[in-house]
Amino acid sequence: MGRVAEHPDTFRSGFACFVGRPNAGKSTLTNAMVGSKVVITSSKPQTTRTVVRGIVNRDDAQLVLVDTPGLHRPRTLLGERLNDLVRTTWAEVDIVAVCFPADEKPGPGDRFILTELAKVRRTVKFAVATKTDLVTPEQLAAHLLAIQALADDLGVEFAEIVPVSAKSGDQVGLLADLFVGRLPEGPQLYPDGELSDAPEENIAAELIREAALEGVRDELPHSIAVVVEEMALKPDRPADKPLLVIHASLYVERDSQKGIVIGHRGARLREVGTAARKQIEAILGTPVYLDLHVKIAKDWQRDPRQLRKLGF
Known part of the structure; x- marks a missing residue:
């Protein structure tokens, strides 16, 4: 399939996904590319768990970004399901881009991801050095060499290694151009104006979950699940x-x-409700009345039946 460059009038479309260990900057980069907040970002690692897509609409292409949960060594049934989800996604997309935060040396987590990625044959692979605004040019140069050395060691062939800063916007446009250049020719996959194909309930549930996690630093993020019971x-x-x-x-x-989430006389839950309501209103463009209840589902991360009920 030789893709010839002399037809600038051809339209390209396809899927790319960012992978990387938790907190590598995947969600922030997705938001920067799409130009709107569609993926859940939080200062706590490991908060993305549904596959949410951001859609980059351009005159010459439509690039659909799939944000996978952070891949990690599974300790629970939920962890194993998340990892299966990641591998399935990798095999189905056109491009996999591995994010390596520039302020941290590539470590065992990155080695684990690249070892898994080496098994995926046909997908085009990119390396992205994220958070470049946090390091000096010398540190960045050393970081890029370290990424290349790790890839060589594990037999992963990167089409490009691209440094970006989602925060300052540096090279984000270039990365989008490079992705588009690797997409197959094809029609638009989603109607104009769509930024995400996640149904409104998923978006609302994720925003509530993000608000609930913010500020609860000592509790495990995975131990909160949100179910939207009714929305009308x-x-x-x-x-x-x-x-x-x-x-x-x-x-x-x-x-x-439960006590931590509710807070003293319900103060914490009210804060969560207010923060989530503002975010939901901003994305859906409609005034929202939010009714939140905290329930206990004992050890839900290890119980297949409860996992199904909670949407995993």
Whole structure:
């Protein structure tokens, strides 16, 4: 399949996914490329767990970004399911881009990811040095050499190694151009104007989960799951004054965690509700009434039946 460059009028479309150990900057980079907040980013690692796509719409191409959960050595059933999800995604996309944060040396986590990636044959592979705004040019040069050395060691062939800063926007456009150049020719995959194909319930659930995790530094992020029980426009409202009513449950594993999420006299849960409501309103463009309840699902991460119920 020789892709010839002399037809600038051809349209390209396809899928790319960012991978990397937790907190490598994957979600922030997805947001920078799409130009809108669609993926859940939080100062806590390991908060992305549904495969959320961001869509880059251009005159010459449509690039669909799939954000996979961080790949890690599984300790629980949930961890194993997340890892299976990652590998399935890699085999189905056109491009896999591995993110290596410039402020950390490539380590055992990166070696684990590249070892797995070496098994995926046909997909085009990129290395992305993220967070370049945090290091000096000398440190960045050493980092790029370290990435190349690790790839050589494990037999992974990168089409390109690209340094970017999602925060400052440096080289984000270049990375998008390089991705588009590797996509197959094809029609648009999603209608214009769509930034994400995640249904509204997923977006709302993720934003509630992000708000609940913010500030709870000592608790395991994986031990909160959010289920949107009901989501509908309030009837009997005038068309120009809609109100979206969302009833959602936050599931934790233990009584002690329930207390932490609710806070003293419910103060913490109210803060979570306010923060999540603002984010949901900003993305869906509709005033929201948010009703949150905290429930206990004992050891849900290890129970296949509860995992299914909570959407995994």
